[in-house]
Amino acid sequence: MSLIVHKYGGTSMGSPERIRNVARRVAKWRQAGHQVVVIVSAMSGETNRLLALAKEVSPRPDPRELDVIATTGEQVSIGLLAMALKDIGVDAVSLTGWQVAVHTDNSYMKARIDTIDDFRIREELKRGRVVVVAGFQGVDPEGNITTLGRGGSDTSAVAIAAALHADECLIFTDVDGVYTTDPRIVPEAKRLNSISFEEMLELASAGSKVLQIRSVEFAGKFKVPCRVLSSLTDPDLPVEVEAVSGTLITYEDDPKMMEKALVSGIAASRSDAKVTLHNVPDMPGVASNILGPIAEANIEVDMIVQNVSVEGKTDFTFTVPRGDLENTLEVLNKKVIPVVGGGPVETNDHIAKISVVGIGMRSHSGVASRMFKALSEEGINIMMISTSEIKVSLVVDEKYTELAVRVLHHAFNLENGPSEV
Amino acid sequence: MSLIVHKYGGTSMGSPERIRNVARRVAKWRQAGHQVVVIVSAMSGETNRLLALAKEVSPRPDPRELDVIATTGEQVSIGLLAMALKDIGVDAVSLTGWQVAVHTDNSYMKARIDTIDDFRIREELKRGRVVVVAGFQGVDPEGNITTLGRGGSDTSAVAIAAALHADECLIFTDVDGVYTTDPRIVPEAKRLNSISFEEMLELASAGSKVLQIRSVEFAGKFKVPCRVLSSLTDPDLPVEVEAVSGTLITYEDDPKMMEKALVSGIAASRSDAKVTLHNVPDMPGVASNILGPIAEANIEVDMIVQNVSVEGKTDFTFTVPRGDLENTLEVLNKKVIPVVGGGPVETNDHIAKISVVGIGMRSHSGVASRMFKALSEEGINIMMISTSEIKVSLVVDEKYTELAVRVLHHAFNLENGPSEV
Numbered sequence: 001m002s003l004i005v006h007k008y009g010g011t012s013m014g015s016p017e018r019i020r021n022v023a024r025r026v027a028k029w030r031q032a033g034h035q036v037v038v039i040v041s042a043m044s045g046e047t048n049r050l051l052a053l054a055k056e057v058s059p060r061p062d063p064r065e066l067d068v069i070a071t072t073g074e075q076v077s078i079g080l081l082a083m084a085l086k087d088i089g090v091d092a093v094s095l096t097g098w099q100v101a102v103h104t105d106n107s108y109m110k111a112r113i114d115t116i117d118d119f120r121i122r123e124e125l126k127r128g129r130v131v132v133v134a135g136f137q138g139v140d141p142e143g144n145i146t147t148l149g150r151g152g153s154d155t156s157a158v159a160i161a162a163a164l165h166a167d168e169c170l171i172f173t174d175v176d177g178v179y180t181t182d183p184r185i186v187p188e189a190k191r192l193n194s195i196s197f198e199e200m201l202e203l204a205s206a207g208s209k210v211l212q213i214r215s216v217e218f219a220g221k222f223k224v225p226c227r228v229l230s231s232l233t234d235p236d237l238p239v240e241v242e243a244v245s246g247t248l249i250t251y252e253d254d255p256k257m258m259e260k261a262l263v264s265g266i267a268a269s270r271s272d273a274k275v276t277l278h279n280v281p282d283m284p285g286v287a288s289n290i291l292g293p294i295a296e297a298n299i300e301v302d303m304i305v306q307n308v309s310v311e312g313k314t315d316f317t318f319t320v321p322r323g324d325l326e327n328t329l330e331v332l333n334k335k336v337i338p339v340v341g342g343g344p345v346e347t348n349d350h351i352a353k354i355s356v357v358g359i360g361m362r363s364h365s366g367v368a369s370r371m372f373k374a375l376s377e378e379g380i381n382i383m384m385i386s387t388s389e390i391k392v393s394l395v396v397d398e399k400y401t402e403l404a405v406r407v408l409h410h411a412f413n414l415e416n417g418p419s420e421v
Numbered sequence: 422m423s424l425i426v427h428k429y430g431g432t433s434m435g436s437p438e439r440i441r442n443v444a445r446r447v448a449k450w451r452q453a454g455h456q457v458v459v460i461v462s463a464m465s466g467e468t469n470r471l472l473a474l475a476k477e478v479s480p481r482p483d484p485r486e487l488d489v490i491a492t493t494g495e496q497v498s499i500g501l502l503a504m505a506l507k508d509i510g511v512d513a514v515s516l517t518g519w520q521v522a523v524h525t526d527n528s529y530m531k532a533r534i535d536t537i538d539d540f541r542i543r544e545e546l547k548r549g550r551v552v553v554v555a556g557f558q559g560v561d562p563e564g565n566i567t568t569l570g571r572g573g574s575d576t577s578a579v580a581i582a583a584a585l586h587a588d589e590c591l592i593f594t595d596v597d598g599v600y601t602t603d604p605r606i607v608p609e610a611k612r613l614n615s616i617s618f619e620e621m622l623e624l625a626s627a628g629s630k631v632l633q634i635r636s637v638e639f640a641g642k643f644k645v646p647c648r649v650l651s652s653l654t655d656p657d658l659p660v661e662v663e664a665v666s667g668t669l670i671t672y673e674d675d676p677k678m679m680e681k682a683l684v685s686g687i688a689a690s691r692s693d694a695k696v697t698l699h700n701v702p703d704m705p706g707v708a709s710n711i712l713g714p715i716a717e718a719n720i721e722v723d724m725i726v727q728n729v730s731v732e733g734k735t736d737f738t739f740t741v742p743r744g745d746l747e748n749t750l751e752v753l754n755k756k757v758i759p760v761v762g763g764g765p766v767e768t769n770d771h772i773a774k775i776s777v778v779g780i781g782m783r784s785h786s787g788v789a790s791r792m793f794k795a796l797s798e799e800g801i802n803i804m805m806i807s808t809s810e811i812k813v814s815l816v817v818d819e820k821y822t823e824l825a826v827r828v829l830h831h832a833f834n835l836e837n838g839p840s841e842v
Contacts, residue, residue: 016474016477016478019478020478050497053437053497053501054500054501054504056437057437057440057441057501057504057505058501058504058505058507058508059508060508061504062503062504062507064503064514064515065499065500065501065503065504065507065515066500066504068496068499068500068503068515068517069496069497069500069501071496072493072496072497075489075490075492075493075496076471076474076490076493078486078489079475079486079487079489079490080474080475080478080479080486080490082483082485082486082489083475083478083479083482083483083486083487084478084479086479086483086486087479087480087481093485094485094486094489096489096566098519099564099565099566120564143520143541144520145517145520
């Protein structure tokens with residue numbers, strides 16, 4: 001008997017019929033002899049409906065009260081799933097975030113989990129019940145209701161799996177796993193049977209939307225075995241088949257990782273803008289003089305490149321979220337240029353970031369050069385390059401996004417699965 | 422500075438605009454220097470929407486999970502009202518039933534309040550905040566969410582007012598007070614400036630729908646000064662005017678009650694049916710032999726009349742809710758007649774119960790006879806009579822309901838206000 005955590009998102013819980021399907025799927029796992037804890041999101045559309053209602057009442061809704069309102073979406077979901085389970089003969093009980101309790105800090109709308117009590121969940125499991133837990137929500141030290149921010153239900157699921165030392169955390173979603181790249185761009189993209197946690201983290205931060213990045217961080221911190229799989233298959237698919245479907249996230253000390261792939265996947269993101277401050281004096285402290293005021297304005301800088309200097313002057317380039325571009329310009333003009341000098345400022349919000357991720361590149365050089373060669377053969381100009389241990393990210397003109405992804409996917413033979421060393 | 426509890430029902434909270442109006446009304450009381458605790462219901466229609474959703478998922482929804490779902494309606498309301506208050510510069514905080522905490526037993530869907538913690542509410546009041554509390558809900562000793570049953574928000578308000586020893590509990594509703602009778606039947610009906618708790622209790626049980634009967638019982642138990650008043654007036658009406666509007670529920674030791682009214686109001690109810698078991702032997706124990714099995718079947722008997730016996734046989738008549746009539750017949754035929762004998766059984770589900778209520782009739786005879794005279798002059802036949810210390814109830818043919826109410830209203834000169842001794 002294993003302890004298995006399931007997670008179902010808003011689409012999977014989107015209608016009474018789908019909720020009954022989720023119940024059948026959960027029942028199947030319970031009847032196979034497992035203890036099951038299920039984390040669910042609000043029915044699709046519900047969170048947006050609640051936020052819109054709040055905005056109708058208040059133009060700038062108070063964050064604490066917004067959390068009080070938003071958490072009702074998941075509370076309705078847990079009640080509905082628990083009653084659907086009982087209807088088909090599976091003893092079940094629902095628990096809200098505070099009933100568990102999921103303890104968080106008091107940052108409304110983006111709270112971080114501190115600890116999770118496992119007492120109540122374990123008591124209910126001992127009674128033979130399936131425990132249905134509301135995702136996305138917690139309670140702060142004063143007993144106020146908090147939420148973990150958008151996509152927080154993934155984080156709830158992974159954190160609860162960690163607290164319970166669950167044997168596996170199954171994230172049921174509307175795709176059937178993690179792919180070598182977005183199948184809408186490259187139809188030959190292959191589903192990965194497994195991916196290392198670090199690769200998953202890099203893919204999530206590079207724009208892959210399969211898992212929320214905070215949930216991946218959490219999974220890595222506590223080495224939670226997570227599997228991403230489809231909730232759209234036949235709910236009566238045998239457990240033995242479902243148990244090995246989708247994509248398993250593994251950890252370095254996992255023996256399966258001995259056969260390391262060079263490159264596992266390619267992600268593309270079109271949400272950034274590029275900013276270049278020309279002719280800044282190349283002297284110690286200039287980088288922090290530029291990036292300090294930007295960080296203070298709560299703007300997240302992603303890639304940073306500084307060119308070699310010519311006659312004591314250099315060009316400093318970085319990327320920021322597109323929505324923060326105007327704000328960034330204001331900070332540069334008001335707080336940076338008056339201090340460090342330099343100029344003019346050049347911006348481009350028609351860029352794409354293409355990232356190649358693979359734990360194998362850690363020990364193998366040549367990944368970057370293979371990338372540059374493949375792109376240059378197609379005449380795609382590279383605007384920026386940034387490398388980490390297991391990722392190479394490039395910025396290209398936005399119009400080349402799909403082409404660049406296809407070219408790189410082919411260059412690493414990913415249509416045959418992760419390219420091995 | 423007084424501590425005032427406000428209660429707003431679903432109609433008052435029915436739209437973003439109405440919620441902003443409630444906020445203005447609450448702000449006015451706060452700005453007049455009072456501490457204010459507000460209890461709210463779910464937005465009108467919301468509880469029904471949630472129950473319908475539950476029924477779509479499960480034909481016979483589990484009561485525990487139904488409470489988990491139903492309580493989200495009030496949770497949304499408290500968040501919306503708290504943010505509307507903050508928007509107009511009034512510091513406010515929302516609290517759910519478990520956050521207060523309102524401790525109840527574990528009878529889902531009809532829980533009874535055991536105790537109410539006043540710590541958190543008092544802390545928030547000390548911080549200068551308006552405290553917005555979700556009505557209708559509580560938490561059982563195991564930490565499960567419970568509800569108090571339909572109309573439970575009135576009970577929440579009165580109970581919280583009692584726990585806080587509030588100076589007054591203002592029940593804002595869609596009528597502007599308690600009337601001598603239903604103004605839709607008698608346009609000349611007069612609003613009462615005050616009514617004794619006992620009269621209010623009798624009126625509530627006699628069919629007046631102004632306040633939920635459990636909330637009146639609670640008010641009486643803890644002598645909570647309650648005022649029923651309108652939420653549909655201009656929210657900016659001066660506090661001094663609003664503070665004396667509507668109808669105040671008073672207690673016997675209240676000096677205002679020295680000027681006792683003979684009769685305060687008349688209520689009518691069309692929800693009962695009459696059952697007569699003819700020819701039962703008139704011997705000790707027969708009443709309990711008839712009513713025992715009916716009580717065991719969870720059928721509530723209201724009026725009971727036993728005629729004088731003729732030749733050792735008597736007729737036994739009682740009223741039950743119309744919806745329980747068939748069930749009652751089954752119990753009589755299967756469990757009563759085989760034991761006590763008697764028969765046939767006669768039923769009538771086209772009856773009305775007319776009740777005249779007045780604390781003054783305690784010390785003054787003649788109320789009943791004045792009633793009979795007035796009705797007989799109009800040719801209205803009286804089928805049953807039942808009297809209590811401060812109420813006389815009559816059963817008449819349903820078709821005479823409005824006529825009987827008008828005749829009695831006039832007989833006691835209630836168009837000039839409560840008829841005095």
